[in-house]
Amino acid sequence: MCLAIPLKITSINGPDAVGERDGIRRKIRVDFIKEPKVGDYVIVHAGFAIERLRKEQAEADIAAAREVENALRA
Amino acid sequence: MLSELEACRRHPEIYIEKIREMNLPEVNLMEVCGTHTMAIAKAGIRQMLPANIRLLSGPGCPVCVTPAELIDEVLKLAARPDVIIATYGDMIRVPGSVRGRSLAAMRAKGSRVKVVYSPIDAVELAKNNPDSEVVFLGVGFETTAPGTAACVQAAAAEGLTNFTVFPMLKTVEPALRALIADPGFNVQGFLCPGHVAVIIGEAGFRFLPEEFRIPAVIAGFEPEDILLSVYVLCRQIKEGCPRMENEYTRAVSPEGNPLALAVMDRFLKAESDLWRGLGEIPGGALMLRDEYAAFDARKRFHIQYEAHEDKSGCRCGDVIQGKLAPAACPLFGKACTPADPFGPCMVSSEGTCAAAFKYQEV
Numbered sequence: 001m002c003l004a005i006p007l008k009i010t011s012i013n014g015p016d017a018v019g020e021r022d023g024i025r026r027k028i029r030v031d032f033i034k035e036p037k038v039g040d041y042v043i044v045h046a047g048f049a050i051e052r053l054r055k056e057q058a059e060a061d062i063a064a065a066r067e068v069e070n071a072l073r074a
Numbered sequence: 075m076l077s078e079l080e081a082c083r084r085h086p087e088i089y090i091e092k093i094r095e096m097n098l099p100e101v102n103l104m105e106v107c108g109t110h111t112m113a114i115a116k117a118g119i120r121q122m123l124p125a126n127i128r129l130l131s132g133p134g135c136p137v138c139v140t141p142a143e144l145i146d147e148v149l150k151l152a153a154r155p156d157v158i159i160a161t162y163g164d165m166i167r168v169p170g171s172v173r174g175r176s177l178a179a180m181r182a183k184g185s186r187v188k189v190v191y192s193p194i195d196a197v198e199l200a201k202n203n204p205d206s207e208v209v210f211l212g213v214g215f216e217t218t219a220p221g222t223a224a225c226v227q228a229a230a231a232e233g234l235t236n237f238t239v240f241p242m243l244k245t246v247e248p249a250l251r252a253l254i255a256d257p258g259f260n261v262q263g264f265l266c267p268g269h270v271a272v273i274i275g276e277a278g279f280r281f282l283p284e285e286f287r288i289p290a291v292i293a294g295f296e297p298e299d300i301l302l303s304v305y306v307l308c309r310q311i312k313e314g315c316p317r318m319e320n321e322y323t324r325a326v327s328p329e330g331n332p333l334a335l336a337v338m339d340r341f342l343k344a345e346s347d348l349w350r351g352l353g354e355i356p357g358g359a360l361m362l363r364d365e366y367a368a369f370d371a372r373k374r375f376h377i378q379y380e381a382h383e384d385k386s387g388c389r390c391g392d393v394i395q396g397k398l399a400p401a402a403c404p405l406f407g408k409a410c411t412p413a414d415p416f417g418p419c420m421v422s423s424e425g426t427c428a429a430a431f432k433y434q435e436v
């Protein structure tokens with residue numbers, strides 16, 4: 001349950017937002033991100049974005065997250 | 075450190091060699107995060123490292139540190155026809171002190187137990203079921219605590235009277251202090267949990283080198299992050315110069331996430347509570363502040379419990395302190411398997427026993 005995944009914000013409506021990647025779409029909350037913007041990459045844990053990731057780092061982390069998730073689901 | 079991560083990604087073997095060349099005496103390094111436990115087992119990092127470097131798993135899986143006594147109380151609540159239990163999936167198969175009794179077993183017999191992905195889903199559930207009491211099981215460490223607090227905020231804003239949180243949140247620092255205070259403590263460096271550190275920052279782990287002279291590194295979750303972090307700890311040990319190093323700078327800042335910390339602080343306060351295996355830890359739990367007692371399931375349902383001895387034979391308590399390798403538990407892989415688990419360390423996908431079983435780390 002501690003698994004946290006990187007997602008890209010595709011829409012924002014107050015504290016609610018949608019995060020996406022690899023065809024996963026999730027309703028997320030962005031309460032803890034200062035001035036969140038569409039296009040930002042965030043680490044999402046239990047439905048809440050807990051931090052913004054720098055774009056150049058996000059891709060590498062997304063690849064890694066795929067690995068970890070596969071490990072947990074396999 | 076980033077360029078070092080790149081270097082480690084390209085040539086992990088060089089880092090393994092560097093660790094070997096340090097020729098350290100036997101050292102124990104401990105990770106305190108369920109996702110690290112899984113990543114280490116999956117990538118086979120233990121087997122890659124020289125034999126003098128031992129990686130132990132500490133109390134990093136929130137489900138695993140939840141005591142059977144509390145699960146028993148949750149099961150009593152689940153038996154009430156007016157209650158819907160909302161929980162993360164990991165909790166539903168965790169047995170209480172009576173073997174075979176779990177939320178999953180109760181659900182099969184008609185109890186209302188809903189798995190939610192986010193605490194916000196539990197608030198929605200309460201809105202959609204005004205005639206039922208929705209009780210959200212608030213397990214987790216600092217990574218999960220801000221979201222749990224934000225739900226209380228959301229429920230209060232909606233004026234919900236049928237939503238409560240059963241607080242079982244834990245904090246990492248008091249648990250590490252309890253481990254360190256144990257007379258048998260034998261850990262020479264900590265791999266600090268990256269996503270807890272996202273919230274509490276480097277600041278939350280500086281006490282390790284500063285007060286106890288124990289090397290500490292905040293580690294990310296790719297195999298190379300972990301390998302590099304092990305190398306960083308070994309280097310500190312070799313140099314005899316313990317400090318806090320942040321390998322996961324791409325997500326972790328020195329002071330953490332101020333917005334998340336503010337919400338936590340507004341709704342939650344540190345108190346003592348029982349940990350599986352570690353007993354009562356002063357200040358090791360986060361409970362709802364008195365102003366929000368209306369949202370506290372422990373208060374609403376007058377939950378009281380006492381610590382009692384575990385007679386099941388499960389050694390999770392020793393496993394989560396790094397005192398016992400899963401395979402050294404007499405039940406491991408025989409009576410106790412992921413399909414028929416004795417204890418939470420085998421139930422949770424992030425549990426040390428489950429990781430060892432799945433990846434045959436024996």
Ligand code: SF4
Pocket residue numbers: 387388389390391393400403404405406407410411415416417418419420421427
């Ligand atoms: S193998 Fe099973 S019984 Fe033994 S410590 Fe792990 S969970 Fe408990």
